[in-house]
Amino acid sequence: xxxxxxxxxLKDFNKPLVPEKIExxxxxxxxxxxxxxxxxxxGSDVHMWKGQDPRLKLPMILGHExxxxxxxxxxxxxxxxxxxxxxxxxxxxxxxxxxxxxxxxAVLNEPSLCTDxxxxxxxxxRNEFPYLNGCYAEYIILREGTDIFKISKEADPAVLxxxxxxxxxxxxxxxxxxxxxxxxxxxQGPGPIGLFSVAFAKASGAKExxxxxxxxxxxxxxxxxxxxVILNRSKLSIEERKNIIMKLTGNRGVDFAIEAVGxxxxxxxxxxxxxxxxxYVSIGFGQxxxxxxxxxxxxxxxxxIKIQGVWVSATRHTHQALNLILGxxxxxxxxxxxxxxxxxxxxxxxxxxxKEAVKAVLIP
Ligand SMILES: [Zn+2]
Ligand SMILES: [Zn+2]
Numbered sequence: 001x002x003x004x005x006x007x008x009x010l011k012d013f014n015k016p017l018v019p020e021k022i023e024x025x026x027x028x029x030x031x032x033x034x035x036x037x038x039x040x041x042x043g044s045d046v047h048m049w050k051g052q053d054p055r056l057k058l059p060m061i062l063g064h065e066x067x068x069x070x071x072x073x074x075x076x077x078x079x080x081x082x083x084x085x086x087x088x089x090x091x092x093x094x095x096x097x098x099x100x101x102x103x104x105x106a107v108l109n110e111p112s113l114c115t116d117x118x119x120x121x122x123x124x125x126r127n128e129f130p131y132l133n134g135c136y137a138e139y140i141i142l143r144e145g146t147d148i149f150k151i152s153k154e155a156d157p158a159v160l161x162x163x164x165x166x167x168x169x170x171x172x173x174x175x176x177x178x179x180x181x182x183x184x185x186x187x188q189g190p191g192p193i194g195l196f197s198v199a200f201a202k203a204s205g206a207k208e209x210x211x212x213x214x215x216x217x218x219x220x221x222x223x224x225x226x227x228x229v230i231l232n233r234s235k236l237s238i239e240e241r242k243n244i245i246m247k248l249t250g251n252r253g254v255d256f257a258i259e260a261v262g263x264x265x266x267x268x269x270x271x272x273x274x275x276x277x278x279x280y281v282s283i284g285f286g287q288x289x290x291x292x293x294x295x296x297x298x299x300x301x302x303x304x305i306k307i308q309g310v311w312v313s314a315t316r317h318t319h320q321a322l323n324l325i326l327g328x329x330x331x332x333x334x335x336x337x338x339x340x341x342x343x344x345x346x347x348x349x350x351x352x353x354x355k356e357a358v359k360a361v362l363i364p
Contacts, residue, residue, distance in 0.1 A: 006364075007137035008345045009126055010060045013051030016346045017062065017136065025130045030144035033072035034091065038157035039135035040065030041340075041348045041360040042165050043191055043262075044286040048122070049349055052287045057125040063135025063362070064095040064121035065164045067157035071139070079150045080315060090157070092322065094147040094315040095120055095164050111314040112172065118143075119312075136345055138364050147315040149322060158336045158361040160325055162192055167321025168313035170196035170260075173281045174204065175317060177308050179256040181205035184249055187227070188270055189260035190218035192359050193283050195225050195335055197258045199324055202226035206256070208248065212241060212269075215355045217337070225331055238269060245273050253278060260284045268292040276303045283310045335359045
């Protein structure tokens with residue numbers, strides 16, 4: 001058909017993404033051509049751009065969070081709810097496709113650990129057919145096996161888009177283990193995963209939600225999401241933060257903590273702030289970022305604590321995150337602090353890198 005699509009490509013790490021016009025190929029059976037209405041700029045996109053994510057296959061069209069409108073469809077495709085899909089429908093999709101048949105998918109029912117998980121904008125190269133494999137573009141081709149949610153055409157696509165990554169991954173953590181209603185919860189990191197953690201902790205009925213972070217803008221946003229105590233680590237030393245938290249918790253430490261930072265120092269601090277028999281959920285490490293000193297006696301066994309790691313998410317979690325946003329639209333609207341055109345993608349990465357933005361979204 002000869003139609004072309006503008007896409008921004010990561011060719012070399014740490015270099016600006018470059019525009020390219022890609023010819024849109026014929027759809028294969030059970031594929032959809034989708035016009036991107038909003039593409040979220042995720043914190044991990046910044047890490048990918050810097051070459052810190054081992055999953056990448058250059059050249060890549062980055063962008064794993066998308067909302068769009070179906071413009072072409074080849075096959076009788078349905079949403080996860082069983083509704084038929086047709087041209088003009090507004091949709092959000094699960095960013096990863098798991099095989100359904102490996103040991104993790106089929107035996108353990110852990111599709112996020114699938115050994116053959118394909119993720120738009122992360123591990124499908126621009127050179128792999130059908131080429132439009134990421135969201136930093138005018139169009140994406142969703143391949144067979146993608147799980148689809150139909151969304152309202154009235155909803156702001158920029159507000160819903162975070163459900164597909166930071167929201168879903170946080171939902172995965174809370175799906176595995178969640179705070180009790182009387183718990184004092186600590187959230188480390190006020191970025192998108194931190195904000196979703198605050199919102200999920202609030203929905204779980206946490207008594208207090210303490211957030212540690214370095215960006216005043218992001219910390220204030222956490223308050224609007226339901227945080228009761230914010231601790232700015234650029235103003236308070238690690239000892240001062242510990243003193244405040246010990247005072248708040250009868251000198252025991254927090255009941256439940258969520259690491260949403262991805263830096264090893266945060267993990268070390270979190271281990272020191274959890275009470276004996278408490279729970280620690282680590283979500284922030286989307287890429288290898290170094291190690292910490294860990295004492296099996298002091299940090300783990302003698303404290304009798306639970307530590308839960310969270311790797312990406314499955315369709316169930318995208319559904320949970322989408323519903324959390326839909327139930328709190330006015331709050332989540334505030335999270336989208338920056339909107340850019342597609343050709344401003346490099347600027348969007350910059351404001352996410354320096355944490356000027358809480359969440360930036362591209363509107364092609
Ligand atoms: Zn992401
Ligand atoms: Zn699998």
